[in-house]
Amino acid sequence: MKSIVDKKDIGLLKRCLMYLFPYKLRVITTFFCIVFCLILQIIEPLILGKVIALLFSKEFEKLSVMLMYLFVTELFVTILSFFQSYLFSSLSENIIYDLKRDMFQKIIELPVKAFDQMKVGEFISRLQGDTATVAGILTNQLINTAIDILRVVIISIVVFQISIPLSLVIVLSFPVTFLIFTFSGKKIRKRSEELAKLNDSYFSNLQQSITGIREIKSLGIKKIKINQFLDLAILLKEKNININIISTVARSLSQFTSFLSQLSVMAIAGFLIYKGQLNIEYFIAFTSYSSQLTGSLMNITQISSNIQKALTSLERIFNLLDEFGYKREKFGDIEKQYIEGEIKFCNISFGYGDDLRVVDDLSFSIAKNNTTAIVGSSGGGKTTIFNLLLHFYEADTGAILIDGTDIKHFNEETLRRHISVVHQTPYLFNATFAENMLIANQEATEEDMITICKKIKIHDYIMSLPHGYKTVIEENGSNLSGGQKQRIAIARAMLKKSKIILFDEATSSLDNETQQMVKELISSISHDHTVVVIAHRLSSIIDSDEILVIDAGKLVGQGSHRNLLNNNFTYKKLYESELECRALIS
Numbered sequence: 001m002k003s004i005v006d007k008k009d010i011g012l013l014k015r016c017l018m019y020l021f022p023y024k025l026r027v028i029t030t031f032f033c034i035v036f037c038l039i040l041q042i043i044e045p046l047i048l049g050k051v052i053a054l055l056f057s058k059e060f061e062k063l064s065v066m067l068m069y070l071f072v073t074e075l076f077v078t079i080l081s082f083f084q085s086y087l088f089s090s091l092s093e094n095i096i097y098d099l100k101r102d103m104f105q106k107i108i109e110l111p112v113k114a115f116d117q118m119k120v121g122e123f124i125s126r127l128q129g130d131t132a133t134v135a136g137i138l139t140n141q142l143i144n145t146a147i148d149i150l151r152v153v154i155i156s157i158v159v160f161q162i163s164i165p166l167s168l169v170i171v172l173s174f175p176v177t178f179l180i181f182t183f184s185g186k187k188i189r190k191r192s193e194e195l196a197k198l199n200d201s202y203f204s205n206l207q208q209s210i211t212g213i214r215e216i217k218s219l220g221i222k223k224i225k226i227n228q229f230l231d232l233a234i235l236l237k238e239k240n241i242n243i244n245i246i247s248t249v250a251r252s253l254s255q256f257t258s259f260l261s262q263l264s265v266m267a268i269a270g271f272l273i274y275k276g277q278l279n280i281e282y283f284i285a286f287t288s289y290s291s292q293l294t295g296s297l298m299n300i301t302q303i304s305s306n307i308q309k310a311l312t313s314l315e316r317i318f319n320l321l322d323e324f325g326y327k328r329e330k331f332g333d334i335e336k337q338y339i340e341g342e343i344k345f346c347n348i349s350f351g352y353g354d355d356l357r358v359v360d361d362l363s364f365s366i367a368k369n370n371t372t373a374i375v376g377s378s379g380g381g382k383t384t385i386f387n388l389l390l391h392f393y394e395a396d397t398g399a400i401l402i403d404g405t406d407i408k409h410f411n412e413e414t415l416r417r418h419i420s421v422v423h424q425t426p427y428l429f430n431a432t433f434a435e436n437m438l439i440a441n442q443e444a445t446e447e448d449m450i451t452i453c454k455k456i457k458i459h460d461y462i463m464s465l466p467h468g469y470k471t472v473i474e475e476n477g478s479n480l481s482g483g484q485k486q487r488i489a490i491a492r493a494m495l496k497k498s499k500i501i502l503f504d505e506a507t508s509s510l511d512n513e514t515q516q517m518v519k520e521l522i523s524s525i526s527h528d529h530t531v532v533v534i535a536h537r538l539s540s541i542i543d544s545d546e547i548l549v550i551d552a553g554k555l556v557g558q559g560s561h562r563n564l565l566n567n568n569f570t571y572k573k574l575y576e577s578e579l580e581c582r583a584l585i586s
């Protein structure tokens with residue numbers, strides 16, 4: 001066994017067996033079901049041998065009794081086999097469910113950084129394909145192997161009682177089969193790893209093609225995408241065929257070995273019957289046992305190649321369950337029902353990777369109940385400031401304080417409750433308008449929702465739809481305009497009733513009405529909220545209480561619009577370039 005699985009693999013298998021633990025009663029029931037079935041299958045050939053012997057001796061009365069026994073035995077075998085299959089499938093489905101539950105909980109808990117580095121397809125492929133493989137191996141393979149071992153032991157005892165030379169022929173074929181499957185198992189492990197990686201790319205490509213379908217059509221790259229998909233699908237097909245060929249060759253070779261041993265059994269049995277050392281009754285029983293025995297031996301040896309496949313999947317599942325080695329998002333235990341909303345960045349430096357500093361020794365304060373705008377050239381680090389404030393990433397140095405407390409020390413719920421964010425391209429769930437808006441605050445009422453929707457002028461539109469607030473929004477709001485999506489996202493943020501509200505202004509220009517609405521909304525809530533706006537159009541934030549000018553991750557200016565326009569070179573340049581753009585457009 002050492003050559004098939006190493007220490008690490010045994011660790012994986014042990015961990016995997018833990019998933020059977022909650023179902024121990026079902027496992028034990030299945031086990032007894034199989035053992036009982038096994039005993040009957042061992043008795044059956046003896047009855048069959050008797051039936052044939054009675055046929056030849058023409059003892060019809062005894063024959064009918066034996067036939068009755070045979071019927072009852074087979075009936076029980078059928079019933080027990082049914083329960084066995086049912087228990088296997090229910091065990092398998094339960095384990096798949098448990099694995100998916102644990103994996104999804106881990107995916108949700110993964111730090112945002114993990115999603116920057118991993119493809120969506122990798123998650124889907126692990127969640128779908130690998131769980132099914134593992135569950136299949138755990139139930140069908142492991143339990144069946146245990147049973148096969150038991151069958152081999154019992155039948156070996158019985159067949160050695162019938163004839164030692166015949167039994168030796170059967171048993172001698174075992175090492176040959178074992179070698180065949182050990183060799184093929186190693187090859188299959190390597191191919192399975194490659195197949196798993198291909199599956200990741202396949203799911204990822206599929207997901208990107210479907211979610212990016214509008215881009216694909218408008219860019220006129222349908223053919224490129226179809227070719228990419230087909231290339232991957234062909235690689236997948238070939239890899240699967242390749243694995244199946246290895247399995248089939250191994251299976252055929254072992255079947256041939258088994259045939260050779262059966263042939264030898266026939267030859268030796270003929271000789272023994274001729275010599276009067278074996279009677280026909282036992283010969284018939286022996287043939288049946290020997291096929292059961294070789295079948296079981298084959299299954300046992302084959303487990304090695306199946307385990308190799310499962311090990312690949314197990315490794316991928318447990319890597320995910322171990323969070324791919326990413327450090328868990330760290331939160332403290334301070335809980336606050338109410339916050340004032342004062343924000344302070346103290347000497348914050350941060351880079352997404354090791355090499356580039358995106359934010360460099362940044363320090364600023366944002367007063368409570370104020371509107372602060374963050375402006376700067378594209379790629380300067382504005383969104384990163386939001387990401388850090390939301391604690392999606394941890395700063396390399398410095399501290400971010402809310403009401404004087406480092407955000408690291410708040411518990412996750414407190415931090416999420418008191419900060420709401422409206423993203424540049426808000427994500428809407430495939431659920432109703434009402435569900436999308438109320439999802440973040442279960443305590444908000446429908447009246448609250450309607451009041452806010454009226455305020456941000458989306459109520460009339462929603463009411464014009466056939467199912468009103470119960471109308472389902474298509475995946476990521478594909479049936480809504482940019483402005484409508486923005487309004488729903490704003491309503492969702494407002495309903496959360498957070499003290500701090502962050503707006504990442506949409507870069508794509510929204511319709512004038514939406515822009516005006518956002519502006520009015522911000523000014524109406526700013527007296528009792530801390531509002532921070534990332535502005536891509538300076539015209540929308542000239543009335544802000546405070547403007548922070550960010551350039552290449554550094555704070556290069558802070559003050560009111562007038563003050564900055566007169567004293568800050570970067571801001572002045574930004575403002576002038578916007579005026580030039582507007583002049584060009586008009």
Ligand SMILES: Nc1ncnc2c1ncn2[C@@H]1O[C@H](COP(=O)(O)OP(=O)(O)OP(=O)(O)O)[C@@H](O)[C@H]1O
Pocket residue numbers: 116352353358376377378379380381382383384385
């Ligand atoms: N998840 C990420 N992983 C690696 N680098 C990132 C990531 N997000 C942003 N960056 C890089 O960090 C820098 C700052 O990006 P950020 O999105 O904060 O800029 P921004 O000022 O908001 O830009 P824009 O105005 O265009 O939205 C950019 O160089 C960007 O390429």
